[in-house]
Amino acid sequence: MTASLGELAGRFGIATEYEDWTGRRVVVPESTVVAVLAAFGVPARTESERAAALAAHERRYWARPLPVTIVARAGTETKFWVHVTDGHPAEVWLRLEDGTVHGGIRQIDNFTAPFDLDGRRVGEASFVLPADLPLGYHRVHLRSGQDEASTALIVTPDWLGLPERVGARRTWGLAAQLYSVRSERSWGVGDLTDLTDLAVWAASAHGAGYLLVNPLHAATPVEPMEPSPYLPSSRRFVNPLYLRVEAIDEFGYLRKRGRVWRLRDDVRKHAARIDTIDRDTAWAAKRKALRLVYRVPRSAGRELAYAAYRAREGAALDDFAAWCALAEKYGGDWHQWPRGLQHPAGEEVAEFVAKHAARVDFHRWLQWQLDEQLGAAQARAVAAGMALGIMHDLAVGVHPNGADAWALQDTLALGVTAGAPPDEFNQLGQDWSQPPWRPDRLEEQEYQPFRVLIRSVLRHAGGVRVDHIIGLFRLWWIPSGAPPTDGTYVRYDHEAMIGILALEAHRAEAVVVGEDLGTVQPWVRDYLRARGVLGTSILWFELDRDSDGGPTPRPLPAERWREYCLSSVTTHDLPPTAGYLADEHVRLRDSLGLLTRPVDTELAAAQAERAAWLAELRRAGLLGKHADLEETVVALHEYLGRTPSRLLGLALTDAVGDRRTQNQPGTTDEYPNWRVPLSGPDGRPMLLEEVFTDRRAARLAETLRAHTAAEPSC
Numbered sequence: 001m002t003a004s005l006g007e008l009a010g011r012f013g014i015a016t017e018y019e020d021w022t023g024r025r026v027v028v029p030e031s032t033v034v035a036v037l038a039a040f041g042v043p044a045r046t047e048s049e050r051a052a053a054l055a056a057h058e059r060r061y062w063a064r065p066l067p068v069t070i071v072a073r074a075g076t077e078t079k080f081w082v083h084v085t086d087g088h089p090a091e092v093w094l095r096l097e098d099g100t101v102h103g104g105i106r107q108i109d110n111f112t113a114p115f116d117l118d119g120r121r122v123g124e125a126s127f128v129l130p131a132d133l134p135l136g137y138h139r140v141h142l143r144s145g146q147d148e149a150s151t152a153l154i155v156t157p158d159w160l161g162l163p164e165r166v167g168a169r170r171t172w173g174l175a176a177q178l179y180s181v182r183s184e185r186s187w188g189v190g191d192l193t194d195l196t197d198l199a200v201w202a203a204s205a206h207g208a209g210y211l212l213v214n215p216l217h218a219a220t221p222v223e224p225m226e227p228s229p230y231l232p233s234s235r236r237f238v239n240p241l242y243l244r245v246e247a248i249d250e251f252g253y254l255r256k257r258g259r260v261w262r263l264r265d266d267v268r269k270h271a272a273r274i275d276t277i278d279r280d281t282a283w284a285a286k287r288k289a290l291r292l293v294y295r296v297p298r299s300a301g302r303e304l305a306y307a308a309y310r311a312r313e314g315a316a317l318d319d320f321a322a323w324c325a326l327a328e329k330y331g332g333d334w335h336q337w338p339r340g341l342q343h344p345a346g347e348e349v350a351e352f353v354a355k356h357a358a359r360v361d362f363h364r365w366l367q368w369q370l371d372e373q374l375g376a377a378q379a380r381a382v383a384a385g386m387a388l389g390i391m392h393d394l395a396v397g398v399h400p401n402g403a404d405a406w407a408l409q410d411t412l413a414l415g416v417t418a419g420a421p422p423d424e425f426n427q428l429g430q431d432w433s434q435p436p437w438r439p440d441r442l443e444e445q446e447y448q449p450f451r452v453l454i455r456s457v458l459r460h461a462g463g464v465r466v467d468h469i470i471g472l473f474r475l476w477w478i479p480s481g482a483p484p485t486d487g488t489y490v491r492y493d494h495e496a497m498i499g500i501l502a503l504e505a506h507r508a509e510a511v512v513v514g515e516d517l518g519t520v521q522p523w524v525r526d527y528l529r530a531r532g533v534l535g536t537s538i539l540w541f542e543l544d545r546d547s548d549g550g551p552t553p554r555p556l557p558a559e560r561w562r563e564y565c566l567s568s569v570t571t572h573d574l575p576p577t578a579g580y581l582a583d584e585h586v587r588l589r590d591s592l593g594l595l596t597r598p599v600d601t602e603l604a605a606a607q608a609e610r611a612a613w614l615a616e617l618r619r620a621g622l623l624g625k626h627a628d629l630e631e632t633v634v635a636l637h638e639y640l641g642r643t644p645s646r647l648l649g650l651a652l653t654d655a656v657g658d659r660r661t662q663n664q665p666g667t668t669d670e671y672p673n674w675r676v677p678l679s680g681p682d683g684r685p686m687l688l689e690e691v692f693t694d695r696r697a698a699r700l701a702e703t704l705r706a707h708t709a710a711e712p713s714c
Contacts, residue, residue, distance in 0.1 A: 001030050004050040009033050011057050012040050013439060013491030015474070021423040021519050028488040035479035036488060039413040040438065062115040062122050065142050065149035068443045070129075071496040073158045078129040079108070084144040086114040086123035091143040094129070094153065097136045104130035105140075129153070135503060137451075152446035156499030160532035161564075162646060163462070163509045166387045171209025172648040172704035173391065174202050174655070177572065177662050178213050178242065179229075179277055180678045181652065183688035186244070187264050188271035188282040192373040193244035194688050198652075199381035199390065201692050206701035207709070210388035211381060212465060212649065214572070215395045216242055216374075220332035220402060221287075221324050221363070223280040227674040228663075230395045230467065231434070233332075233402030236456045237320050238374065240366040241279060245289045247376075248369055250296040260289045275685070276675040290369075294362050309368045316407070316452065319344045321363035322353050323403040329356075333401040344407050374460040381462075388462030388511060394454075396468045397434030411441045411449050416477045419484045420468075423519050426665060427596050429476075429484025436475050439492045447500055454501055458508035465566075469514030469533070472497035473524055498531055513566045513647070517541065535565040537645060539636060540580065540609070552608040555616040558642035568649030569636045572662045576651060577633050578681065579659035581610060594666050630657070630696065634703055641707025648704050655697040657681035 001016055009016050014036050017027045037044040042053045065083050072078035084090045094102045110126035129140075138153040181190035181198060195213060202208035217232030218239045219225045225241070226233070245251060245260060254260065263285040270281055298306065310317060322344065323334070330337045340348030353360050374390075381389040397418050398404040405412060412435040420430040442450060457464050466472070473494040478487035505512045513534045516525055525535060542561060543553035561567060569577050575584040583606045590599040614632070617623035620642060622635040633654060640648050653662070658679050664671045677685040680694075691697055 001027075001033070002047065002050070004047060004054065005030065005033060005044060008037065008042070008044055008050055008053055008057075011054070012037065012042065013474075015489040015491070018421075018489055020421060029486060032479060032482070032486050032488050035482070036416060036477050036490065039416040039477065039479075040440065058115075059117065062117050065144075065147070066140060066151040068151065069446050069496065070140060070151060070153045071493070071499050072129055072133065072153065072155045073495075073499065074133065074135055074155055075131050075158050077131045080127055080129070080140070081110065082125050082127065082142050083122050084125065084142075084147075086121035088123075088144050090125050092127050093141050094133075094138060095141060096134065096138045102130075102133065102138075104132075135506065137446075154447070154496070154500060154503070156503045157506045157532070159530075160502040160505055160512060162511050163388070165509070166209070166511070169387070170646050170648065170708045171387050172650065172701075172708045173208050173210035173212055173386075173388070174198070174652050174701075175212040175568065175572075175649050176214070176652040177229075177674070177678075178216065179279070179674070180662070180676060181688055181691075182271070182677060182685070185246070186688075187286050188267045189241055189277060189279060190688075191242050191244045192370070192377055193247055195242075195390070196377040196380050197688060198691070199377065199386060200384040202701065203381060203384035203386040205692075206698070207385065207705045208701070209386055209708070210391045210463060210647070211386070212391040212463075212566075213393065215393045215467075217395055217398075218320070218403065219279075220327055220399070221283075222327055222332050223284070225279040225283055226399060227277075227279060229393070229674060231399050231432070232395055232404075233323075233399050234320055234404045234407075235395055235398055236316060236404065236453050237367050238370040240290065240370060241283050241286065243286070243290065243366070243369055243373060245286060245293060247373060248293050249302060250298060251293050253296050254293055256292060260292065263289050275677070276672045277677055279675075290366065291362065294365055306365070306368055309371060310364060313367070317364055317367060318353075318360075319407040320367070320403050321360045322349060323406050324363040325356055325359045326352060327403075328359070334406045335401060342406075343409065371460070378460040378462070386462070390461050391463035391465060391511075391513070392457050392461045393465045394457050394467060396471055397432065397436060400433055400435050405435055408449055411438060411445060412436065413438045413477070415480050417480065418471070419476050419478050419487060421476050421487065421519065422485060429478075429487070430665070431478050431484045436471075436477060436490070437492070439490065443493065443496070447496055450497065451500055451504065454504040455508075458504055458510050461508065461510055463511040463513060464505065465513045465515060465536075466501070467515050468518075469516055469528070470518070470520055470524060472501070473521075494527070498528070498533065502531060502533065511647075517571075529562070529564055532564070534647065535562055537561055537565050537567040537643075538571050538574075539567070539569045539613075539640065540574070552605070552612055555613050557616075558620065558639055559644070561643035561645055563644040563646060565645050566647040566649055567640050567643055567645035568651060569633075569640065569654060570651055572651075573665050575661040576653035576658045577636060578629060578654070578657055579661065581629065581632060582659070583607070583610075584659060584661070588661065588664055588671070589666075592664065592667055592670050594664075633657075634700060637700055637703050638707070641704065648708060650700055650704055652678065652691070652697075655700050656686055656691060656694055657696050659683070 043049045070080050108126050112124040114121040114123045133155045139150045140153045141150045178190045183194045199211045215229040216238050218234040218237040220233045267285045378389045418434045418436040419432050422429045474489040474491045476487045477490045516535045542556040544556045586602045617635045622638045660676050663673045680686050
């Protein structure tokens, strides 16, 4: 790789080499670096293009009077530069977000030589912001002669931790895939009323402090609906499939309620005849019912509430609703729409919205109803005794053909997709088909798209789990058409990304849990811990890599687990514990052709791992010699209680003895990912009402309750 290409890559945060999961240094192909630079809008195929790009990058830096965005930590002085005509004065002041002017900015020495910018000598000066600035979104102003400029200053918490209402206590919670949690009154798919009822049961009957739910992000509103909650159309808005029609205020004034009951009953009968979740049938019926309720006249007070919601959400809501209406007419892939409709700012989009005002407004109204039902779920969870309440899950990215990719296309990188490099569990790597944020565009927009995303997810929540939080540090970019192995890492400003995440969580009085599994640089976990962001520990992955236990690492002793983390036995990408103990994760991958080693070798490794954990449970005095499956599952959760982890998690599938995995990585339709209903040990689907009286669920819930009612015993 030429020196110029390496330097250019460095300026855009593109890795030219990295360490893989085996510890081997890998040099990134030059073609990959060129393709990733192209996604930044930087041509770099020839030496002349690279020289021009380097010169343009240098000019942009000197042409800016102030940094694009300044990010500071509370309690720490922050240095920044300004550019003015060489020899001219630089007057700098700070206006806080409440409108007051804050003093205390001081200038310090800067001996950088002036730069010739088209015949104008530009000098650089340095200033320092005081350490006592309040948290928030402020602005730094610069005046030099007749020229004025300003830039964003974001002051973030140095430490987040757990909200005051949790304090020093540990707490436990349920983790559930909401679509799979169906009740007698839901429409074949779990909904927000089911979420509310599950939270109230867990809190009032068993002292749970939170309920972690799969991403509720919006899917494309046309069939077929994408089943994966981690490949949404929009992360800012919510899937109306989760609405409970009968819980909408105007439903009580609907004259044709009998038609709604018939729609619901037909869906429930259909759901009872199949063994998977059928989103398309449920949504088709629910959409008809919701249109009927939408047409019911609203009271004056309800109109005011709806107007206030629209005003708060602004243009983003308008764009999302327009996209939904366009998708209903032209299909769910905006790349295939008429050219004039492929950008939200297009004149033809405005004409469509004006012509189809009611159709567009229907989708605005759906989001208002979701906002109200989400708010009710959180309020009732807290009222029932939950310290945190609902914890939402934030997906890594969005579907390339969806609403966010359309509305935010100027902030996303084109010509690449996000994914993951090869690792121990996915040795071919992963391509998630999602367009990643462009870090330079985020900075130029003062991180506004990211800020509103986090704010919306936390609006009715006591916490957020951030899937693949490592992507806020660096993300694996794969050029279009290339295999995942030919990608490379692109660096993000983690001080800004984690800082904004912490700031929004602080304002929402919420906790942040980062999913930090997989290939993670050790310093990243240290950084997250230092910022008060909790990590994630899955029991099967908590192994003592430094032990001399031979080819199978020994389990990491409970007392050595991390304190600031959410610990659970399993995760949605593995079978529930009953299935895992029966080696279902090996047999399923074998049946799908996903193993890279012979099945007998994989089974032997799984059996050795299981034997090591059973031995550890016996050493800890938690498991008898002749324990059955249920007692083993209980003992594994007892082991969680021996750790110092502040949050303990119980998968609802484990609570009821389910055996089927919700998602098998590396597959789409080969396995019914994200379409598996909650079931009991016999494989029969369970309704939510049965969970409330289930003996296993009560036993496991009380097991974790006992370990969070007092200090952990290590």
